[in-house]
Amino acid sequence: MASHGTSLALRPVARAASRIPCHLSRQHLGLVRRYSIATASNNKKTSGQKERVVILGSGWAGYAFANTLDPAKYERIVVSPRSYFVFTPLLASTAVGTLEFRSVLEPVRRLPGVKFYQGWADDIDFARKTVRAEANTADDLASKTIVLPAGSGNYPKPPGSKGETFDVPYDKLVIACGSYSQTFGVDGVREHAHFLRDIGDSRRIRLRVLSLFEQCAHQDAELADTTTQDAGAHRAGHLTDEDRRSLLHFAVVGGGPTGIEFAAELHDLIHDDLARIYPELIQFVRITVYDIAPKVLPMFDQALSKYATDHFARQGIHVRTKTSLSGIRLAQGDLGREHGGLTLTLADSNSSEILAGLVVWSTGLMPNPLISRLATKSFPLSPPSSGSSSLALDGKSHLLLTDPHLRARLNRPSDPNATLDDVFVIGDCAIMESQSHLPKTAQVASQQAVYLAKQLNARAVGKKPFKFRNWGTLTYLGGWKAIHQSSADELKGWVAWIVWRGAYLTKSMSVRNKIMVPFYWLTSWLFGRDISRF
């Protein structure tokens, strides 16, 4: 079908709608394309007759796109550092043991017919229509958000690892590689705080919470009694009640849905389960949510947001708004060295300090470094008189700019409507012109993915622009309560809880997990959450 043996011609705006016989797929798609690129050589092969669509990323955007694109019409190849899609709204539930980790994962390799390469997209050669990737064959995938050395600007690959590099040629490219966690340059966040974006984060948080209780429980009064004879030797690292109060302080930075839901789930874990196992420790437990804004959950209206705050207050979860952090470091002495206690410095006039055992950081997103690199990378257009260009960035967000059809914009001030043939950007790394107000949510990402796949399936890219349909926002508040808001309705309390669980269930992708998730909800409710640490 598509012949790659021909050097593609430059087609400036005036000629864009014409049909170029040497690139048949374009005719089929019937697109108004602005620019192609000068291909260096014929260095790839399309297997069989189908166009090869390479998808970078396996998150909400990439996974939903791969799942929706018609395998009868396209060859689908996913390149992603992780081999699974994470159902992020339930991540907080796995961090506290309500759900098993695997029940919120969907392995990419389970998508029938999808080819998968596990690796980081390092670079894209738009001229050769090739993605260069570095294989990720690490056995134990840590979260990719936390191992990034502060300020390195590189990809968060495990330190010291250098996988094999390989090239993946594409006919069409879908960039869906998401964003990184925003730290606002606060010292110590990457070293000492936990994000909550991947299953590795969730697992580490779960271990840390249980470990903190275990450490605080370890010496009870009876044991301490036995060491009075040589107290010096045996009471090294002995915890005072004040230490326990510090270690069992759980700090959540960021009052968006992720932070609020984690605080709520953690409260449930502690009060439903750990209270039975460590009754003597409950007096020391505190959960605090910090947010720089004057209120949490900004996407909810005032009444629902107040409902949430009041509910938290009744549960004993503290919400400190208009508060931000300037640094996180290990606490002094044994508390930090032996127990991993942390000192949080607040960005107030006194630089006041607070001790905590765990910090969960969820303050928003920053651009993936691949995006910034792509934007500085220029590639030749053809004929040479057109010069070269690069992908356009949105000035404010520093994300890749797309047209309303999710095609990547070119950086050509002389021609602001220029897009790059066959390159699409969806999800958190894209900003759509005229719709830049859309939030960076799973809902937007998955709707963009489904929209784009359907347009491609219908060979109708460029006909109907993307339109976001707001399904509303749901946030779990703990104690079987949630709030829900959409343009049509507004729910809270029990009803919202049922809607919440129902909505999540329906959205769970595979039949397997549609069975698994309610099963875990049932068993956690019957037997309590699992508390084994391993």
Place this chain on the structure above:
Amino acid sequence: MASHGTSLALRPVARAASRIPCHLSRQHLGLVRRYSIATASNNKKTSGQKERVVILGSGWAGYAFANTLDPAKYERIVVSPRSYFVFTPLLASTAVGTLEFRSVLEPVRRLPGVKFYQGWADDIDFARKTVRAEANTADDLASKTIVLPAGSGNYPKPPGSKGETFDVPYDKLVIACGSYSQTFGVDGVREHAHFLRDIGDSRRIRLRVLSLFEQCAHQDAELADTTTQDAGAHRAGHLTDEDRRSLLHFAVVGGGPTGIEFAAELHDLIHDDLARIYPELIQFVRITVYDIAPKVLPMFDQALSKYATDHFARQGIHVRTKTSLSGIRLAQGDLGREHGGLTLTLADSNSSEILAGLVVWSTGLMPNPLISRLATKSFPLSPPSSGSSSLALDGKSHLLLTDPHLRARLNRPSDPNATLDDVFVIGDCAIMESQSHLPKTAQVASQQAVYLAKQLNARAVGKKPFKFRNWGTLTYLGGWKAIHQSSADELKGWVAWIVWRGAYLTKSMSVRNKIMVPFYWLTSWLFGRDISRF
């Protein structure tokens, strides 16, 4: 009840049966006790009226004992480096993803009323009736069998960690701390092979198997085509088919039930699940079981053992008997450095070498170093004229010797029947005189635990010696087949498979896991095993 304010009197054999009023519990138990120890001082307290029973270990012996001992009569304290009991017969199933890890764990803290301290018992002061332990508060517990530096003879604590030490006083002590994996001093086993004894082992094996398939799948012919232009740069680490054959060779050392069941489960995983996802790789897969003996599964009679070997042969699992290894090291070049490939040296006249991607090592047990240390530790008997003594070791097995009532023997050549008051040894670290033929199995350990707990509950220690009741042996062979042998019957094929699953289910400890395990069996059967790597 028991008064610890009094220095306990020496009671040599002649006086042993007499009642010593200062130690009331002895009267209740009606024991024939040989020796007490000279207590240094009154340095512990018994909370309330109940005797405090300290249990070292949370394996088959320790967990079953803690679960059976009557909480109305005794205070139960478990000291163990891991916070859970592992249902070991199903460990191989978790290593291949048929079952979820947590479904084979029972958290010790879920035992109502049991106090738990997570740590390694470092030493026992028999004079002060106190266990000294080092806290284990590591977040991510690796298997304790593999991090032990070769030949160190120390406890396998995570390198560099030094937890807080604490003392736990006891009235009665039950040593149930198990054994270590035997390596026969073969070079590289601890560094490169995987044991299969704890959930950490199982998790690492699962990641490794899936990672090997991922690595071998990574470059298919299409991708390789694209790098012909600068092959040098891009094909570093490129795998040949020969490399794939090496990496997808799974070596199991030891043909006992653990090794055989792992080989069988691995075969099921590969042929039921991975064959669908990586069809092109199945041609490279080999599984080999090595055993030094002339036949595998020595506990089965000739016919059943042959049935197993024939079944394996039909499945394509190789069994190499009369073969042992002399070393394991990383393979040369990229195969070892980048892909973790291993070179196995056989202990034959040619020192022939074999490549493999994974080695699972299961060749039996060796004594826990605590046991050896206790045996060299002498403590004073009282009055001083009796001198001092130490715990007796069995000369052949180097395990702690007990009498038929599971009481620890003292090392007193002049008095071979001497036992130490209030110290019991059960499970893999015990060898019972006159019953030294008993195998080191979960069955023996749990029967000893239940026997001892019931004797203590009835205050009848010393009355009726332990008697092992053989329930028969079951081994899963893959493909839904198993073999079962006991004195009464002999089963194989489908019937054995049903007995096997039924038996395991009934033995699963908690109601939770009685529900979880069949649920996972069902979902794995319906949807395949989970293959996400994290």
